[in-house]
Amino acid sequence: MILCTTDNVPGREIAETIGLVRGNTVRSRHLGRDISASFKRLVGGEIEEYTKLLAESREQAIDRMVAEARARGADAVVAMRFTTSEISAGAAEFVAYGTAVKLVG
Amino acid sequence: MSAPLQEPSREQLLAMAYVDGELDPKARAEFENEIGLREDVRREVVQLQRLGLLARSMAGPEPIDHEWRKLARDPLQKTSTVLAFAGMAVGATGLAALCAWQVWKSDMEALPKFLLAALCGGALLLFLVTLRGRLRTLPYDPYTEIER
Numbered sequence: 152m153i154l155c156t157t158d159n160v161p162g163r164e165i166a167e168t169i170g171l172v173r174g175n176t177v178r179s180r181h182l183g184r185d186i187s188a189s190f191k192r193l194v195g196g197e198i199e200e201y202t203k204l205l206a207e208s209r210e211q212a213i214d215r216m217v218a219e220a221r222a223r224g225a226d227a228v229v230a231m232r233f234t235t236s237e238i239s240a241g242a243a244e245f246v247a248y249g250t251a252v253k254l255v256g
Numbered sequence: 257m258s259a260p261l262q263e264p265s266r267e268q269l270l271a272m273a274y275v276d277g278e279l280d281p282k283a284r285a286e287f288e289n290e291i292g293l294r295e296d297v298r299r300e301v302v303q304l305q306r307l308g309l310l311a312r313s314m315a316g317p318e319p320i321d322h323e324w325r326k327l328a329r330d331p332l333q334k335t336s337t338v339l340a341f342a343g344m345a346v347g348a349t350g351l352a353a354l355c356a357w358q359v360w361k362s363d364m365e366a367l368p369k370f371l372l373a374a375l376c377g378g379a380l381l382l383f384l385v386t387l388r389g390r391l392r393t394l395p396y397d398p399y400t401e402i403e404r
Contacts, residue, residue: 152277178399183341186341186344197320199324199403199404202403202404203402203403203404206313206402206403206404207399207400207402208399210309210312210313210399210402211399214305217277221277222281222284224281
């Protein structure tokens with residue numbers, strides 16, 4: 152499955168546009184990690200607990216989007232985007248979306 | 257001498273094809289049915305998903321990672337972290353128990369006492385049920401090892 156942020160897949164021709172595909176997830180870290188993260192906010196620097204949280208969410212959202220694209224018979228997802236929002240303190244929503252297409256050949 | 261490589265089983269081959277998105281819709285539906293029925297197949301699929309995720313996040317370690325790993329092995333850091341969390345856990349549990357005891361011994365009427373006990377007991381039960389759910393599904397969550 153080709154994923155790209157451009158409107159086309161360079162060097163390939165789009166045969167058919169299938170439509171919007173998306174994957175989302177809301178994940179959180181456990182209380183212990185939240186406590187560590189809140190202390191890191193006091194001293195500064197990277198809060199890797201939350202870096203990890205967003206990375207986990209990103210990968211899961213991509214996988215869900217790809218699963219939907221596969222189920223609909225797509226070869227690629229073009230114009231792919233990410234968006235994120237905070238649902239509650241310490242829980243992040245991550246959405247991956249794009250346009251599923253079939254490629255020529 | 258290395259052990260001879262074993263031929264992958266039918267389920268392993270199907271799991272690889274499933275994770276790589278190479279099954280046609282009918283075969284995928286059949287395999288998804290098998291995933292629902294067999295725990296060994298579920299575990300195999302999650303294992304392969306973990307490998308795929310690992311391959312996707314192959315960025316090399318940054319200098320700061322070495323320092324974080326060194327700190328994680330440092331006995332002072334490790335012991336202090338364990339002591340800090342143990343202290344907070346003991347304190348929170350002790351305070352909760354003390355509050356419960358004070359309420360139990362107080363002159364409060366039976367009905368409010370019962371309602372308070374129901375509220376606290378319900379919250380504790382809900383927490384335990386949620387924890388049970390998380391522990392049960394944790395082996396099937398391939399995203400827990402992603403770092404960044």
